[in-house]
Amino acid sequence: MTASSEQDNVQDHSDPSHGARLGFDTRAIHHAFDPADFSRAVQPPVFLTSTYGFESVAANDAAAALGGRLYAREYNPTTEILEKRLANLEGAEAGLVVSTGMAAFGTLVLSLLSQGDELVVHKTLYSNTVAMVEQCLPRFGIRVVPVDLSNPNNLDAAITDKTRLVYFETPVNPLSAILDISAIAARAHARNVKVAVDSTFASPSLQRPIEHGADIVLHSLTKYINGHGDTLGGALLGDAETLHTLHETGLRYITGATLSPHSAFLILRGLKTLSLRMERHSASALIIAHMLEAHPAVAWVSYPFLDSHPDHTIAHKQMTQGAGMLAFGLHAGFDGARTMLDRLQLLTRAVSLGDTDSLIYHPASITRARQAIRKDAHLIEGVGEDLVRLSVGLEDVSDLVADLRQALQDL
Known part of the structure; x- marks a missing residue:
């Protein structure tokens, strides 16, 4: 069951539909924005202004009383729509x-x-x-x-x-x-x-x-x-x-x-396709996690919706799917991880996560490099020198599996 199906009966009084019972995906697209309020623009306008003008001193005073609606650090109509939409989706x-x-x-x-x-x-x-x-x-x-x-x-x-x-x-x-x-x-x-x-x-x-x-x-x-x-x-x-x-x-x-x-x-814009993307990220990550778990070069795999994950019961209780993040280690350790990353032809060697592109990196390599300029740089609790972190993107999962397999060959 997806998060959007769970939310089908949430009452939403701030949508243009005036209180209709809307699902998660509908609210991710429409909540807190009515085209009628913005010259019928279907997409929210981008308000590129650093300050706001008022027709009178009294109007200026009223804006100040509303909590700083005078200057763009404190208020912007575009960011306000995003704030309201995110709060609605989180139940905040x-x-x-x-x-x-x-x-x-x-x-x-x-x-x-x-x-x-x-x-x-x-x-x-x-x-x-x-x-x-x-x-x-x-x-x-x-x-x-x-x-x-x-x-x-x-x-x-x-x-x-x-x-x-x-x-x-x-x-x-x-x-x-x-x-x-x-x-x-x-x-x-x-x-x-x-x-x-x-x-x-x-x-x-x-x-x-x-x-x-x-x-x-x-x-x-x-x-x-x-x-x-x-x-x-x-x-x-x-x-x-x-x-x-x-x-x-x-x-x-x-x-x-x-x-x-x-x-x-x-x-x-990205929020409008969030559920669709998370379903794909999650489905592909689970396939890759199973593949890695069975691969002879792989020592361990950590993905919350694997039965082998120590917290999979809690994951199923508070998450609807496992998302696109997984970590794994190789029997060949630090050097094997570096060799595998250099062999990859499709997956992108980069930090960050959650992109349409699959991103993979080796924290221990980055930490060693940083120690040249920051002697106090260290791996965080629980992260070993063998750990590889993979953010599974939206590519065809068969292509991702093939790239990982060739990179792991003979390690």
Whole structure:
């Protein structure tokens, strides 16, 4: 069952259809936009303006009272449509879009945490988030507490009276470990602590953390939601009060990390095909995961919808499909991974994920290269030197399988 079929009975009062019961895909195309309000344009216009003019001082005052609708860092009609549409798809009250996924994380923690506060995070995070929590937040007097959240009971000892937020990814980059959102949220909420979930690897098409108890959802819009590898963006989605704080403090004067209206337009375009793309990503990734699992050169495969994945039961509980991300290691280790990547003829050697193109990279090689200029560069928790991360794209899966097979030959 797809996410869109699950949502067929959601009441949606802000669509042009005036409250008709609309499914996920219909809302991904139409929510918060009525062509009648924009000179009958079928696609949302891109408002390329840095400021706004008003017909009177009173009108200017009214715009200011609405929360900064004076200047484009704080308001833009194109980005507002995207915020409303994403919030609707996630089941959130409100949304905020910013310039990148890291801008979203920075806006989140710098807006909600102060000197003396504590942030509990899962022990494994995206590498740049690790840099933020290890190097940046302690400088501001914010204590970061890494915890193995694969066992939600570990929260009991980690949360103190100073804890303000629990933050984790699921699926977790890069191994696609799955954390139990509802179990973690229940323990955090029992201590009056908010929970924020980075759901980038799944997208709202496959997983909606708020339905499982999360308070805030973070996305790197650069990835699956945009889906075409041609712009950057980030989003925070949650309750209206918290999102007001994130907008009025975080975006307005802490980070100022505004998403450009043209990027918002591109992401709105990508959002319209999200479910179709996620179905293809997921189906192809599962085929490739099975192929790799059976290949003699492959030591292990991690994909959440494989029966061999340790978290597959939780994955089936909170995700409708496994998405397009998988990781694997070779018996030949570090050197074998480099040889295999050099042999690839179709898959693109690149970082990032969620594009139409299949992208593959070897974290250990990049980390060793970075150590030449950054001595503190290190692999994140749980990532070995053999690990290869693959973002399965939308190419014919038979072609992807053939390319991987020839690259793995005799390793």
